[in-house]
Structures are given as structure tokens and as C-alpha cells.
Amino acid sequence: xxxxxxxxxxxxxxxxxxxxxxxxxxxxxxICYTIFDLGFRFDVAWFLTETSxxxxxxxxxxxxxxxxxxxxxxxxxxxxxxxxxxxxxxxRIKTKNLVSIIFCEAVAIYGIIMAIVISNxxxxxxxxxxxxxxxxxxxxxxxICVGIVGSGAALAxxxxxxxxxxxxIVEIFxxxxxxxxxxxxxxQTSKVKMGD
Amino acid sequence: xxxxxxxxxxxxxxYLEGLVRGFKAVILKRVDYINLAQCETLEDLKLHLQxxxxxxxLANENEDLTVSRIDDKMKxxxxxxxxxxxxxxxxxxxxxxxxxxxxxxxxxVILLITGAxxxxxxxELLPRCHPLGNFEQMGAVSIAQNSTELYNAIMVDTPLAxxxxxxxxxxxxxxxxxxxxRNKLYKSYLESFHKFCKENGGTTKEIVCPILEFExxxxxxxxxxxxFETDLSQDERSxxxxxxxxxxxxxxxxxxxxxxxxxxxxVADHHSDYKLIFEGSGDSSSDRTLEGRFFEYEVKLNTxxxxxxxxxxxxxxxxxxxxxxxxxxxxxxxCIAQRQRSxxxxxxPIF
Numbered sequence: 001x002x003x004x005x006x007x008x009x010x011x012x013x014x015x016x017x018x019x020x021x022x023x024x025x026x027x028x029x030x031i032c033y034t035i036f037d038l039g040f041r042f043d044v045a046w047f048l049t050e051t052s053x054x055x056x057x058x059x060x061x062x063x064x065x066x067x068x069x070x071x072x073x074x075x076x077x078x079x080x081x082x083x084x085x086x087x088x089x090x091x092r093i094k095t096k097n098l099v100s101i102i103f104c105e106a107v108a109i110y111g112i113i114m115a116i117v118i119s120n121x122x123x124x125x126x127x128x129x130x131x132x133x134x135x136x137x138x139x140x141x142x143x144i145c146v147g148i149v150g151s152g153a154a155l156a157x158x159x160x161x162x163x164x165x166x167x168x169i170v171e172i173f174x175x176x177x178x179x180x181x182x183x184x185x186x187x188q189t190s191k192v193k194m195g196d
Numbered sequence: 197x198x199x200x201x202x203x204x205x206x207x208x209x210x211y212l213e214g215l216v217r218g219f220k221a222v223i224l225k226r227v228d229y230i231n232l233a234q235c236e237t238l239e240d241l242k243l244h245l246q247x248x249x250x251x252x253x254l255a256n257e258n259e260d261l262t263v264s265r266i267d268d269k270m271k272x273x274x275x276x277x278x279x280x281x282x283x284x285x286x287x288x289x290x291x292x293x294x295x296x297x298x299x300x301x302x303x304x305v306i307l308l309i310t311g312a313x314x315x316x317x318x319x320e321l322l323p324r325c326h327p328l329g330n331f332e333q334m335g336a337v338s339i340a341q342n343s344t345e346l347y348n349a350i351m352v353d354t355p356l357a358x359x360x361x362x363x364x365x366x367x368x369x370x371x372x373x374x375x376x377x378r379n380k381l382y383k384s385y386l387e388s389f390h391k392f393c394k395e396n397g398g399t400t401k402e403i404v405c406p407i408l409e410f411e412x413x414x415x416x417x418x419x420x421x422x423x424f425e426t427d428l429s430q431d432e433r434s435x436x437x438x439x440x441x442x443x444x445x446x447x448x449x450x451x452x453x454x455x456x457x458x459x460x461x462x463v464a465d466h467h468s469d470y471k472l473i474f475e476g477s478g479d480s481s482s483d484r485t486l487e488g489r490f491f492e493y494e495v496k497l498n499t500x501x502x503x504x505x506x507x508x509x510x511x512x513x514x515x516x517x518x519x520x521x522x523x524x525x526x527x528x529x530x531c532i533a534q535r536q537r538s539x540x541x542x543x544x545p546i547f
Binding site: 080084089 | 206
């Protein structure tokens with residue numbers, strides 16, 4: 001590892017340094033706990049039972065909206081930069097390709113709807129965390145997918161106008177992924193009940 | 197992350213990729229070339245070019261239109277487009293685009309040196325330089341007597357300094373040595389560019405490295421064929437071959453010891469695509485020279501770059517295809533100007 005320092009640039013050195021520091025800290029702390037017979041302090045069950053379910057629920061709500069927005073933003077910038085670039089020599093694509101942006105935006109809307117639905121539930125439950133995670137990650141990847149396809153659609157449209165509608169169909173399938181995440185999350189939160 | 201390129205490419209380079217694809221869309225098609233080949237005069241040619249993306253680029257030409265004027269104007273337009281791309285780019289694309297300009301800089305430097313050998317004034321030579329290869333110290337190049345002086349006085353501040361490692365010598369720069377210097381610089385440049393693309397990795401490496409490897413092999417073949425008449429020794433010849441191509445060291449050694457066209461063809465036969473290039477070049481009835489066939493193959497490789505998204509190969513391929521388009525139009529214009537229309541269809545169609 002040290003031999004490669006000469007060929008790496010600043011970012012690479014930073015990332016490898018942080019990674020090495022992180023894992024070596026974990027390793028050393030773990031070894032110390034084992035040697036001094038303090039393993040009982042690393043108690044997962046205690047952690048899970050002592051933390052409040054409200055924390056998990058709110059974490060779920062936070063993840064639902066934030067990961068969805070990350071996915072939507074990622075998709076929008078991927079598509080948007082291609083539309084702007086392609087629109088220089090082929091200005092006609094500008095209005096039609098806003099549809100791709102709208103598909104990406106829909107992903108963020110799924111996220112906010114789920115966040116509102118979850119936060120409005122009377123009973124707090126651990127499954128809210130799961131629901132938030134579900135809708136968050138599925139919207140993240142849906143947004144990226146629609147963004148990359150939308151970028152291809154914009155550039156293909158700039159060359160040949162008949163291609164746009166065909167690639168739009170691929171985008172529609174891509175955005176269905178986000179919808180699946182919302183459906184599953186709704187199912188998860190519909191069975192909310194605390195303890196006995 | 198396996199999808200790393202798609203996820204982060206558009207942050208810095210998405211706009212420029214869209215722009216380059218727009219430029220590529222207006223490269224002249226076969227239909228345009230057929231129309232151009234039917235022109236009777238250069239004025240006719242200018243009229244036909246107005247309906248393409250070139251538009252009114254010749255509008256301000258008051259005196260008689262010459263082929264070299266058309267050539268200059270087209271190069272200027274390419275330079276404007278390139279400057280637009282270069283000024284918007286960030287690392288690593290800006291380094292990639294700089295690498296593309298270095299080959300033109302090398303050509304300009306050698307043009308100025310050979311012009312100085314023939315006692316031509318600098319003011320006459322500077323307009324003949326390719327605009328893509330302009331750099332600040334160009335005017336001072338002609339005062340150097342040998343390559344060490346050239347390096348120490350002038351080139352050490354330019355981006356070409358890194359390519360001078362193997363070519364410093366005390367010999368005076370006459371025509372022959374200028375050509376040797378050109379080939380040594382170009383070899384160093386190609387290997388450096390190839391290494392850069394390999395380090396970049398991903399689709400850029402997959403698209404650009406084969407093109408550069410073909411360029412390296414092509415230069416090896418052309419140097420061999422051109423040195424049959426001269427008194428270049430085998431050692432000197434083998435020092436000029438770029439090593440980053442598909443020809444392995446054994447084949448380069450065979451090329452260095454080749455004495456005639458048959459030997460070169462035998463080396464080329466080891467690779468199926470080079471065999472095809474050399475196939476028809478022996479007989480006189482073929483309508484393309486060896487150089488023409490190399491250009492044809494290069495065009496084929498470059499058009500493949502546009503089938504992939506999110507890589508830098510687009511920019512390299514665009515510049516090379518535009519260069520080919522300029523060569524095509526100049527060829528057609530020359531045939532029209534000299535009234536020799538028999539070979540007017542010898543241009544290489546791109547799309």
C-alpha cells in the first residue's frame with residue numbers, strides 16, 4: 001500500500017488513509033475487548049431493546065424522504081446535463097425531454113408521500129423503519145435508473161427524432177420500480193401494532 | 197461500483213458530451229459528398245457548403261477563392277469548436293483534450309524547423325501552422341540549431357517538454373534529422389497518451405486504446421515503407437517505432453529488418469485486420485493507396501466511438517473525423533480547381 005503513494009493523487013491518498021484508520025481502529029478495539037474479557041459489553045440485544053421505537057420510526061421517515069430525494073436529484077442532473085448539451089445543436093429536444101425530468105421528480109414525490117403517510121400514523125412501530133428503508137432505497141435506484149436512460153433518450157432524440165418515444169417506454173419500466181417500493185412500504189405500515 | 201462511469205460522468209462532462217454529439221450529427225454524409233463532387237467551380241462548392249453546417253463561413257472572402265483558403269477556414273472552424281470544448285472542460289477531460297492537441301503542436305514545431313532550414317521567414321510560416329497546435333513560444337522555434345538547444349531554450353516551458361527525453365542530440369537540424377525528431381517526439385507522445393488512457397480505465401480505455409494502438413502500428417508501417425529509399429539504418433529505424441501498438445517486439449524487429457514491400461506485407465499478415473489493409477495495395481488497379489486504406493480503417497474505428505455513452509473517446513473521434521472531413525473537402529476542391537475529375541470520388545465517406 002505504501003509503495004503506491006507516489007502514483008496516487010490527493011483524493012486517493014485521503015480515502016485510503018481514512019479507510020485504513022477506520023478499520024484498524026475497529027480491529028484494535030475489538031482485539032482489546034476480547035483480550036480483557038470485556039466482550040459482554042458489546043451487547044446488541046441491550047441496544048435494540050433499550051433504544052426507543054420512536055427513534056427507529058423517525059429514522060425510517062427521515063430515510064424515506066432523504067434517500068428518495070438523493071435518487072431524484074441524481075437522476076435529474078444526469079438527464080439535465082445531457083439535455084442541455086444536446087439542445088445546443090438540436091433545440092427542438094428541449095421541451096419534449098422535460099418528460100424525463102418529470103419521471104425523476106415523481107420519484108421524490110413517492111418519497112414525500114410515504115414520509116407523510118408514515119408520520120401521520122397514530123401508533124409508533126418498528127416496521128416504520130423498515131418501510132422507510134424500503135421506499136428510500138428503491139427510489140434511490142429508480143431515480144438513478146431513470147436518469148441514465150433519460151440521458152440516453154435526450155442524446156438519441158437529438159440525432160433522430162423518432163427514437164425518443166421508444167426509449168421513453170424503457171424509462172416508464174424504470175420508474176415502475178419506484179412504485180413497487182411504495183406499494184411494499186404501504187403494506188408494511190398497514191399492519192402497525194405495538195407489542196401485545 | 198461497477199456503474200461508476202455512468203453515475204458520475206455527467207457531473208463534469210455531460211454537457212460537453214451532448215455538445216460533441218451535436219457537432220458529430222452535422223458531419224457531412226455521403227449525400228453531401230455526392231453533391232459536392234458534382235460542383236463545377238469553387239464558387240459552386242462554396243454555395244453547396246452553405247446548406248450544410250458550415251454555413252456562411254466563406255462569406256467574407258472577397259478575393260478569388262483558393263483551395264488553401266477553404267482549408268484554412270475549415271481548420272479555423274474546427275479550432276473554434278475545439279476551444280469551446282476545451283474551455284468548458286475540467287480534469288481529467290481537459291488533460292485528454294490537451295493530449296489531442298500535442299500531435300498538432302509536434303507537426304507545427306517540425307514545420308517551423310524545416311522552414312527555418314530553407315531560410316523561409318517566420319512570418320510566412322506561422323499562418324501555415326495548424327491552429328489546434330498553437331502555443332506561445334512558436335515564433336522562437338526557428339532560432340534553434342539543434343534539438344538540445346531547442347529543448348533547453350524553448351520547449352522546456354511548453355507541454356511538449358515531456359516528450360523530449362529520447363530525442364536530445366547535438367546534431368544540426370536539417371531535413372532528415374527534423375523528420376527523425378518528429379517521429380521520436382510522436383513515439384513518445386503516443387506512448388504517453390496510451391498510458392494516460394489506460395490509467396483512466398473503463399470505457400475510455402476500451403474505445404481509445406485500440407485507436408491509439410492502430411495509430412502506433414500504422415506509423416511503424418509508414419516509417420518502414422518510407423525509409424526504403426533513404427539511408428536510415430536499421431537501429432535508427434527501430435528507435436522510431438512506437439511500442440504501444442498491437443505489433444509485439446518480435447514483429448517490430450522484423451519490420452526494422454524489412455527490405456521491401458513483401459517483407460512488410462508478411463509482418464502485416466500476422467494480424468487479420470492489417471492483412472486486409474495490405475491486401476489490395478500491391479496492384480495498381482486499386483483505387484486507394486496504402487495511406488488511403490489506413491485512413492479508411494481509422495475512420496471505421498473512430499465511428500465506433502459514438503456507440504457508447506459516458507466516455508472520452510467521443511472527443512478524440514470527433515476531432516479525427518472532422519480532420520478526415522476537411523481532407524475530403526480539400527481533395528474534392530483540388531480536383532475541381534485543377535479540372536481533373538477522374539479521381540474526384542477518392543474521398544473517404546464517414547457516415
